[in-house]
Amino acid sequence: MAEIKKEKKAPKNSAGPKNGRYVAARLFGYLYRFKWLLFLSLVLTVASNFLSLIGPRLAGYAIDAITPGVGKVQFDRVFYYCALMAAFFLFSSLFSYVISVLMIRLSQRVTAEMRGDVFRKLMDLPVGFFDKTPPGDILSRVTYDIDTINTTLSTSVVQILTSLITVVMSFVMMLSINVPLVSIFVVTIPLSIFITRSKLGKLTPRYRLRTRKVGELNSFSEETVTGHSTVKAYGRESVMEERFASRHTETMDAWFDVDYHQCTVNASINFINNLSMALISVVGALLYFFSYLSLGNLAAFVLYSNKFSGPISEAANLLTDLQSAAAAAERVFLLIDEAPEQVDAENARELDHVRGHVKISDVTFGYTPEKEIIHKLSLEVPQGGLIAIVGPTGAGKTTIINLLMRFYDVGSGAICIDGEDIRTVTRKSLRRAYTMVLQDTWLFSGTIFENIAYAREDATMDEVVRAAKAAKIHSFIASLPEGYNTVLSDNAVNISKGQRQLLTIARAMLLDSRMLILDEATSNVDTKTELEIQDAMYSLMKNKTCFVIAHRLSTIQNADHILVIQDGAVVEQGVHAELIARDGAYSRLYHAQFET
Numbered sequence: 001m002a003e004i005k006k007e008k009k010a011p012k013n014s015a016g017p018k019n020g021r022y023v024a025a026r027l028f029g030y031l032y033r034f035k036w037l038l039f040l041s042l043v044l045t046v047a048s049n050f051l052s053l054i055g056p057r058l059a060g061y062a063i064d065a066i067t068p069g070v071g072k073v074q075f076d077r078v079f080y081y082c083a084l085m086a087a088f089f090l091f092s093s094l095f096s097y098v099i100s101v102l103m104i105r106l107s108q109r110v111t112a113e114m115r116g117d118v119f120r121k122l123m124d125l126p127v128g129f130f131d132k133t134p135p136g137d138i139l140s141r142v143t144y145d146i147d148t149i150n151t152t153l154s155t156s157v158v159q160i161l162t163s164l165i166t167v168v169m170s171f172v173m174m175l176s177i178n179v180p181l182v183s184i185f186v187v188t189i190p191l192s193i194f195i196t197r198s199k200l201g202k203l204t205p206r207y208r209l210r211t212r213k214v215g216e217l218n219s220f221s222e223e224t225v226t227g228h229s230t231v232k233a234y235g236r237e238s239v240m241e242e243r244f245a246s247r248h249t250e251t252m253d254a255w256f257d258v259d260y261h262q263c264t265v266n267a268s269i270n271f272i273n274n275l276s277m278a279l280i281s282v283v284g285a286l287l288y289f290f291s292y293l294s295l296g297n298l299a300a301f302v303l304y305s306n307k308f309s310g311p312i313s314e315a316a317n318l319l320t321d322l323q324s325a326a327a328a329a330e331r332v333f334l335l336i337d338e339a340p341e342q343v344d345a346e347n348a349r350e351l352d353h354v355r356g357h358v359k360i361s362d363v364t365f366g367y368t369p370e371k372e373i374i375h376k377l378s379l380e381v382p383q384g385g386l387i388a389i390v391g392p393t394g395a396g397k398t399t400i401i402n403l404l405m406r407f408y409d410v411g412s413g414a415i416c417i418d419g420e421d422i423r424t425v426t427r428k429s430l431r432r433a434y435t436m437v438l439q440d441t442w443l444f445s446g447t448i449f450e451n452i453a454y455a456r457e458d459a460t461m462d463e464v465v466r467a468a469k470a471a472k473i474h475s476f477i478a479s480l481p482e483g484y485n486t487v488l489s490d491n492a493v494n495i496s497k498g499q500r501q502l503l504t505i506a507r508a509m510l511l512d513s514r515m516l517i518l519d520e521a522t523s524n525v526d527t528k529t530e531l532e533i534q535d536a537m538y539s540l541m542k543n544k545t546c547f548v549i550a551h552r553l554s555t556i557q558n559a560d561h562i563l564v565i566q567d568g569a570v571v572e573q574g575v576h577a578e579l580i581a582r583d584g585a586y587s588r589l590y591h592a593q594f595e596t
Contacts, residue, residue: 023326026333027149030110031157037109038157041102045158048095049165051088053307057173058085060300099158107154111146117336118142124340127407128367136219141335144214145328152325159318163311170308177297177304181283185308188276195268196319203261203320207327210254215331217251220244262320273309280305342409344426351429354514355418356383356545358404363413365403373399375569376413381561386546388556390589391565397549400565401517404547405431417515435513439520441500448477449484452506459510470539471506473499509540516546553590562586 031038058081065077118141130138174182224231224240231240284301287293293301358381366372373396381387389397402408403415406427415422422430443451452467453459464484468474476499480486488495495503508516518537550556557576564572564579564586572584579586 023329023333027153027325027329030113031106031153033113034106034109037102037106041099041106041158042161044095044099044102045161046165048092048099049162050169051092051095053166053169053173053304054088055085056300056303056307058082058088059303060177060294060296062296063299064294064296103154103158106157107150110153111150114146114149114332115142118146118332121336121338121340125338126341127402129338131367134216134219134223136217136222137215138335139222140215140218141331144218145211145331148211148328149325149332152321156318156321156325159314163314163318166307166311170304173304174301174308177301178284178287178293180287181280181293181301184276184279184283188272188279192269192272195272196265203258203323204327206254206258206261207323208330210251210258210324211327211331213247213251213254217247220247258320258324265320276309277302277305341427345424348424348426351417351420351422351425351433354433356385356514357381357418358515358545359416359419360400361414361416363403363410363415365399365408365411367399367408372411374403374410375567377570379563379570379573381545381547384543384545386541386548386558386560388548388550388559388562389565390550390553390556390562390586392589395565395567397565398519401519401547401549404517405434405436433513434515434517435508435511436517437504437508437519441497441504443488443500443503445488447482447485447487448480448503451488451503452484453510454507456510463510464506467506467509470509471502473502473506476502505537505540514544516541516544518546518548518550520549520551553586564589 062078062081062085065074065081122138171182171185220243224244231237280302284293284298288295288298358379360377360379363374363377364372365374377400379387389400391397399408403410404422406422409423417425417430417433444454449461449464452464456463461484465474468477468484477484477486548556548559556562559576561573562576562579563570564584566585572579572582572586574582580590581587
């Protein structure tokens with residue numbers, strides 16, 4: 001047996017919430033992928049805000065050109081400054097329009113990249129991740145969380161720069177007009193900053209709670225809709241409504257808690273800004289009365305103080321939006337940073353020319369360290385052998401299949417194919433050596449032809465038809481108006497479970513794998529149909545090493561070898577007649593099915 005080199009460690013997912021700076025850096029990394037689009041938006045933002053901020057100064061000049069008394073208005077200066085203001089505001093508005101379009105395009109590209117990264121990560125994640133993570137929570141991250149990031153990026157990035165430019169330029173302009181009036185902000189600005197920081201510290205965990213509650217609500221809704229027929233069958237509608245109401249109330253409370261604290265911040269900042277405006281009006285009037293300030297400069301100062309206070313008022317909203325986006329981004333990045341399926345060993349080779357000799361030696365395995373499911377399992381399957389695995393629910397039958405496919409790695413022991421430890425070959429080539437037909441059928445939205453030819457893109461129509469005929473599904477397909485071009489809805493809910501099962505069997509018949517796994521492959525078809533497709537199944541299994549998990553023991557009586565699994569160990573093995581004669585566990589299972 002080839003020496004097994006240690007596999008490369010997959011990157012570990014850091015536990016706990018991500019640092020705020022870390023999340024911001026990751027988001028900026030996505031923005032930087034479109035740096036020229038971002039740069040153009042920022043340049044236009046600077047230009048737009050510069051033109052907009054010249055306006056109040058021009059308004060002051062125009063007001064100063066108006067002096068009390070008949071005939072003392074300098075109309076030429078008034079019209080000149082008004083024309084300049086109109087031109088500046090017009091170009092500023094045009095730039096703002098272009099910026100909005102650019103930022104929408106930028107945010108859409110960023111979210112497209114992010115969704116692509118998330119989906120690629122989902123394709124790389126091991127089966128174990130999906131076993132422990134609710135589908136609704138995953139969908140919530142792909143949809144709601146990324147949409148939250150998109151909404152924030154399309155507005156907040158430009159708004160941050162706009163606010164910064166507005167505050168700096170307004171402050172400079174106010175200093176150039178009158179220094180004593182600016183001193184009012186020495187008191188109000190620190191107070192605004194103190195209130196904002198104290199409140200935002202309380203908002204961060206609340207945003208995390210809100211996004212988590214949304215994910216939990218989506219997960220509950222998804223599983224309830226999926227199991228709707230079961231809910232109806234057991235008459236549990238009122239119970240599910242109560243459970244939904246409880247989760248929905250928790251989600252609404254989380255939303256209210258965030259919005260309440262955000263409103264208190266906004267109200268506090270608005271009060272401080274109104275106080276600033278009142279003080280400016282009183283002090284400015286006194287300065288004008290004693291001729292220390294012209295009316296035009298007072299008007300300009302008031303306009304600039306409004307512009308200066310505006311971003312401070314909006315800062316609370318802006319920062320809360322950023323916190324919401326950060327909480328959403330944190331969940332997305334935690335998913336992207338999940339440890340992928342362990343990479344192949346450094347010396348892993350392609351598994352080719354497979355004959356199908358399988359040997360399991362003293363295999364021990366548990367999904368968690370504290371709970372062992374498979375105990376010292378040993379088994380040898382000759383090339384072309386038909387092995388049936390039977391046993392009660394929870395005995396470990398499907399776990400054996402998971403280990404054969406390397407969805408999970410054994411805890412100890414080894415599994416070999418043609419003398420090669422499966423840990424020394426690439427997972428892709430190993431899984432390509434098998435064809436699987438599972439109890440849980442999976443078909444995607446597409447034509448019947450595309451679903452049957454799913455694993456073979458080069459399959460011709462003749463090959464697909466032959467596979468469908470062998471699986472006893474061709475006559476049904478031919479009866480459809482569009483035949484093989486009939487489009488199946490999501491997971492093929494527009495056809496019966498039995499028909500879906502036959503389509504998956506036809507799909508398996510197109511492959512030329514040397515090993516076959518049938519996990520209750522005929523569980524969704526009736527006994528008559530099962531008998532009809534037995535010949536096709538035998539043709540599918542011919543000259544292949546087959547592992548068959550069966551609850552209907554009548555379907556595996558001709559197996560070359562039958563394993564009886566109980567509590568993760570083989571308690572009996574042999575052919576059907578031998579096991580019946582022993583009057584042991586297999587015999588009890590068999591007679592329990594047929595004695596009635």
